[in-house]
Amino acid sequence: MEARVVELEVKTAFQEDLLETLNEIVTRQEQQIALLQKQFKALYQQMQSQGQGGGSDGNARHEIPPHY
Incomplete structure (x- = not known):
């Protein structure tokens, strides 16, 4: 019986450590x-803010590609 109690105490200690972690x-x-x-x-x-101040509507499809 005492071994069982010790085993439960050990399990409880490990569970408390796990919960803290x-x-x-x-x-x-x-x-x-x-x-x-x-x-x-x-x-x-x-x-x-960049979409509003940049003169475009923020939609990338309406921007001219850099090679044009």
Whole structure:
């Protein structure tokens, strides 16, 4: 019976360690996703402002190729 209790305590300790590790990974991924969303938003806004200020409608089909 005591061996069974020790085995369960060991499993519980490993599970707690695993949960902590997974929590750290998820937290890091949330930070990375937030940064990527911020960068995407900045790029999107930059593309929108270039499309408005460039004299074109932002559609690549209406731009003249560089060799003309």
